[in-house]
Amino acid sequence: MKAVRMFRAGQAGLTLIELMVAMVLGLIVAAGVITVFLTTSSHNRVQTQLAHLQEDGRFAITRLVSDLRMANGQYCSNSGGVNNEGGGIYLSQLRAPMVQADNLLGALHDVSTPWGADPYPAKPSEPYSFPSFLSMRGYQCGKTSCTPTVPDGLPSIGKNKGDRVAGSGVLTLRYLDSSGGWALGGTSTMVPNGDGTVHHIAISPATGEPAIDNDHYKPGDLMMLADCSNGQIFAANLQDTNQFYPDAIDTGNNLAMPVAQQPLSAPRLFNFTRDFKTVTYFLRVVDLGDGRTTGALVRRVNGENSEIVRGVERLDFLYGVEDASGATRFLTADQVDDRAAGTIACPPPAPNPLGDNYGCLWRAVKSIEVHLLMNGQQINGVLTGNEMRYAYSIDGNTSPQLPDDASRAVKPADQGFDNRMLRREFNALVSVRNYNP
Template sequence: MGVPAMNVPSLERCVRGHSLIELMVAMVLGLMVAGGFVAVFVATSASYRAQTQLALLQESGRYAMARLTSDLRTANAFYCGRAGAVPIVQASGMMGALHDLTTRWGHAPYPSSPAAPYRFPPFLSMRGYDCGRTSCVPAAPPDLPAMGRTAGQRVIGAGMLTLRYLDPDSGWAAGGAAAIAGSVGGAIHHLVIQPAADEPAIAEVYQPGDLLMLADCPLAQIFSANLQGGDTFYPDAPETGRNLAMPRMPPSFNAPRLFDFNRDFRTVTYYLQVVDAGDGVTTGALMRRENGSASEVVRGVERLDLRYGVEDAAGATRYLAAAQVDDRAGGSIACPQLPSDSVDDDYGCLWHAVKSIEVHLLVDGQQVHAASGADATHYAYSIDGDQRPAAPEAATRKLRPAEQGFEPRMLRREFSALVALRSYRPEAALARSPHASIP
């Protein structure tokens, strides 16, 4: 008996591929996803670069302001805070010990070189300079670089300031009456100096020809002397032409101290210099020049503007430009607390009456910032009269970055501070006139 046959249905295998349209749609979707990732990456990178530049800008601005304010607070400072701290100048060549000097004897409107001892004149205390596109008022110190757009030149339109002060950590203790020997008439015959353990050796500081300053609170004197035996200074006689008169014995021995005037009396000048920031871009650097030697403080500073707070005879504080301090705002401000034997129109007398200084810095990010919108490079600088951020090339600006040779497409921010001078003394706002009598 036979087995019936079974009918097994056949399985059809259907092989199908993606159509061209499906492939194109998939590619478009993939590109959109990839583009989204790229856009996020670019935006994140741009944000990171912007934050990095802002961080650098903030750090540079804070450091520049801290360094400036540190020196400004000590401006016009001598050994003691009393009125007697302003020294009597016995040396005939005192100006030769100063640096960055633009107020010399006999150069109008300054008086001729005195023939008798005189108080350290106020026009040597400090001096500011307001600069425009082509020149400065007053004229800049000749030893500084000329203004221009090339690396090494001074930044166009940036202000400058020269200030002076005595380094309080320098000098040698005079050791009291035993170290200062007098002669007939109350003049100093010689000074014997034995440096303490924390004081420098005389040979490490003093150089032949340097002037000395002997100071305590009632009296300070600048004079010429010669060193003998390695530890004894003998004041030069007036007959040598180095002193106008012999230095006097101190009226008291209240911690007298001897200073090398050439080394210990600091002349500090701040200005901006063009430097290469890389990639063909330049920026400004804040420079600090001390006793003729310049060093870079920080980069990224494009503008420096200063206003000087002066207390007039009525006790009111007025903020003036440098030229106004020089000429007493056209003669409208009288020199405060003039001694009876001073000249009423003492040119530059207000520089010793400066009680505070208003500082403005414009700092950039040091790199081109072109990824974000144009408004990212807008900034406000109060000296330009800005009420809100404006474009770098705004017509209202007193000075545009491009005029200074700087790239406009940078982040910029203003830093400002009002600095009080610690040495300011209302009871001695003015040193005596160069020809004043000596008490």
């Protein structure tokens, strides 16, 4: 009998060393995958933040530019040019509205030029041309104050929510909304007195024109009678629901009666208090909701604030002014205001200027250079030093610098903002198409 030898099948497996090697290799591969994922995700966040920043910056510039182009705009009486006659360069005859109303400042907003406060003229007692210092005014601001002093009603400079952002300029400009008011002619008529002044103006609103109601007229509002040659601002009262009667001189509301000039070119009656817009731009500190703050561009129209876009840290303006000799130079707001310490001559004034025509260069602003510094609003902890660098030309940076670089006139920390964000400068050069109104 043969003996049968049985063999157990061999069993294969991994040794502990082999298992550990495999795990290490797996971890290395996984770490590589995770690193690639994180790098890609971080890059995507940076690109997305940069895209939002670019979009917000362009939107802010577009909104600013549309208003800057309207600065000093009247109805259709802008002369808008420089003539050269007799060998001398001078501004075309200014066509600023004639003010017959006694309380002009009461119909305006954000006024920082009170009557009688040095160097402004005393309150007039006779009709006068709309003054240059009320047409537009900018304010050059540092970390704690502005020159000249900003209007009452604007927030103080600070780092808390609702404060005005430190180191950012302010600009107030004015223009007439020529789409408002009522056209004269047809059923809307002007009735003169025997001496050529206006007795009353009867309005029958045409299609597309506003009704005469509380939204478009309130007692005490000033009116403006304008055509393509001139304008007159006066106080009036409403009678019989649609007839505007200029207030008599003895009421104290008018310095003189408006003139019923004939003939008129496309005459129109405006509610000056409502249709003459005062637009002020400034930056306000806003809360991002996670304990951080940023700046928001605020557009203030006739005293009412509206937020345009967030992520704005700096706002600065330079003003291209054409002086009496025809030379154009770019000045800061404080230089425009005092004629660069009196070294720049005033251009020829409108008829009947007040006093020494203080602030005359504000009406000679031919272009405005606007600068915005935008941030991405979100902290990105993986940003490298190079990615956080940015240039802001107002500070004289010729190459991108870190947020806390000593060369910066105003650092994000001075404003209460975090350094760890993307930042980019946006700028535009705007031609003031209503130059020399």
